[in-house]
Structures are given as structure tokens and as C-alpha cells.
């Protein structure tokens with residue numbers, strides 16, 4: 001059985017298991033549940049129903065009673081009405097503190113499943129089985145759970161670290177190319193903030209970087225998980241170091257908002273990465289060659305690196321909303337070089353304008 005375990009430290013530490021055939025051929029999920037989960041609620045979107053049933057069969061064969069709980073596709077799952085419907089299912093099935101939740105699906109599904117686990121009886125164990133690349137390298141690792149409200153994304157949630165995460169590369173085989181590319185934006189981000197080997201692997205063979213059957217994507221997932229694990233082990237509650245994981249997200253989130261959440265998260269982050277690199281360059285902190293490297297690596301895996309002109313005031317307003325959650329000034333994670341992330345607070349408006357101009361050139 002070819003799998004690797006990456007430890008996430010901290011008070012509530014857990015393993016992220018990476019490999020192939022982990023859901024169909026092994027009891028990895030059951031192993032991570034350990035002695036908990038006599039009853040298990042397997043929360044999944046419609047598109048993952050067959051895999052969820054297969055996992056349910058395996059957990060059932062191990063003597064657990066399984067509730068398959070289907071939630072809406074994607075972002076529509078991250079709603080309080082959906083959480084309430086799942087709480088009702090758990091209540092009807094008499095779920096107690098010794099029972100557990102498994103979230104199997106993309107980041108939206110694991111955010112919802114994690115939130116349900118964090119709130120049911122003030123907390124029951126959860127194991128995540130992410131089925132998108134973005135879920136594997138980002139959403140399912142780190143203990144952030146949550147739902148959206150009409151006022152905005154991820155405004156309601158809880159820190160609730162999972163008991164474990166199972167990254168089964170086989171599950172990426174059915175993932176549309178755009179979703180895979182969306183996840184690669186977070187992988188490229190990791191390459192620039194912490195692990196330049198990631199950039200070398202993608203430069204060497206961009207096609208292999210997007211191939212779930214090959215060793216390159218597996219290594220990229222392991223490297224990205226290792227970086228996130230190290231950061232969240234140090235700063236679970238996002239009070240300091242964890243902010244470097246937001247590289248490219250200040251403008252990225254603004255683009256998502258301005259585009260009415262029609263853009264995939266990773267596509268918006270990709271443009272946000274180029275903007276942050278241009279901003280650091282305008283501020284005299286990053287060289288031109290590294291800025292261009294952002295474009296070449298992101299474009300090589302099919303990600304956008306430009307944004308139309310004439311939208312600056314909308315973007316600024318959207319970043320302002322983000323600003324509310326970060327005090328009174330605009331804050332950007334920027335680089336002083338590859339692997340050297342830092343902060344840029346209250347940037348000179350001339351730098352912002354110059355960066356936007358180059359982004360929309």
C-alpha cells in the first residue's frame with residue numbers, strides 16, 4: 001500500500017494521508033476514526049454519491065452504521081439551511097458524542113461537514129476526504145470550517161481540526177481540468193511563499209503537474225500539504241504566521257466578490273498572485289524576473305494572469321470590505337524573494353495603480 005503520512009501538529013494534531021486506492025482498497029478512513037464513530041454520517045455532494053456509497057459500504061463492513069447525507073453541489077452547500085437539515089438528520093438518527101462525521105467532496109462540502117461536526121453537541125470528530133485538488137492542498141487541512149451568509153463568504157464558522165484527512169489521488173481522475181487548474185493556483189502559491197521545488201517541478205513538465213495518474217502531482221500535493229501543515233501547526237487560529245497562506249488572496253477575494261462568485265477560487269487567486277508580485281515590484285521589494293515567473297508558471301497550467309482595466313474602484317471597494325476584517329488599512333502578503341513572504345500595509349496608492357495597470361496591460 002503506497003501512502004505517505006504528513007503530521008499536522010498543535011494541541012489537536014492529526015495525520016494527512018496521501019496515496020492512491022485509499023478509499024476503495026483500504027480502511028484508512030476507519031483507521032483515522034479510531035474508536036470513535038459507531039455511527040458515521042457521510043456528507044457528500046450528488047456528483048460524489050457513488051464514491052460516498054463505496055466508502056459507506058467499507059465503513060459498514062467494519063461494523064459501523066452509516067448515514068449517507070447528500071448536500072447540494074459546491075457553494076450552495078455552505079448555507080445555514082443546509083447545516084440545519086443535516087443537524088435534523090443527526091438528531092433523528094440519535095447521534096451522540098461517540099459518533100462521527102465524514103466529509104467527502106470539494107472544499108465547499110468539507111467546510112460544511114466540518115461546521116456540522118464543530119456544532120453538533122458542541123463538537124464531534126470529523127474526517128475529511130477531499131475530492132478536489134484545492135480541497136486536498138488547502139480547504140480540508142487546517143481546521144477552518146464555515147458557511148456563507150447573505151452578507152458574505154465564510155462569515156460564520158469555527159476552528160475544528162479534523163481527526164484526519166485522506167487525500168486519495170484516484171478521486172481526482174474525474175475532476176474537470178478547470179477544477180484541477182483552480183487547485184494548482186494554491187500549489188503555485190506554496191511554491192512562491194515556501195517551497196521553490198514546487199515551481200521547478202511545474203516548470204519541468206506542466207502537463208505532468210495536472211495529471212492525477214502521475215508521480216509529479218502526487219509530489220506537489222505532498223509538498224503543498226507539508227507547507228500548510230507546518231504553518232497551521234504553528235498558528236491554528238490565524239493570529240500571525242498563517243497569514244502568509246493568504247498570498248494572492250486580498251485581490252483574489254475582491255475579484256470573486258466583484259465577479260459575483262462566478263469565478264473559481266483558484267482562478268481569482270492566480271490573478272491575485274500576479275497583482276501581489278507587481279505590487280511588491282512597484283514597492284521596490286521584488287525583482288522583475290520573479291514577477292514574470294509568476295506569469296509563466298501560472299499560464300503554463302492554464303491559469304489567468306490578467307484582469308480587465310477600468311474595474312479598479314470596484315476592486316478597491318471590495319478590498320475595503322475585506323479591510324473591515326483586518327482593521328482600517330489595506331494589507332497585502334508580498335514577497336521579498338521566492339520563499340521570503342512578508343507584509344505590505346497601507347501601500348502607496350501609486351504602487352497599487354502601477355500594479356493594476358500592469359495587470360490589465
Ligand SMILES: NC(=O)c1ccc[n+]([C@@H]2O[C@H](COP(=O)([O-])OP(=O)(O)OC[C@H]3O[C@@H](n4cnc5c(N)ncnc54)[C@H](O)[C@@H]3O)[C@@H](O)[C@H]2O)c1
Pocket residue numbers: 045046047048073074075078105106107108109111131132133134135138139140141142143144145153154171172173174175176179182265
Ligand atoms: N476551510 C479552508 O481553510 C478553505 C480554504 C480554501 C478554500 N475553502 C473553500 O473551499 C471552497 C472551494 O473548494 P473547491 O474548489 O473544492 O470547490 P467545490 O467544493 O465547490 O467543488 C467544485 C465542484 O466540483 C465537484 N467535484 C468535487 N470533487 C469532484 C470530483 N472528484 N470529480 C468531479 N467533480 C467533483 C463539486 O461537487 C463541485 O460541484 C470554497 O467554498 C472556499 O471558501 C476553504
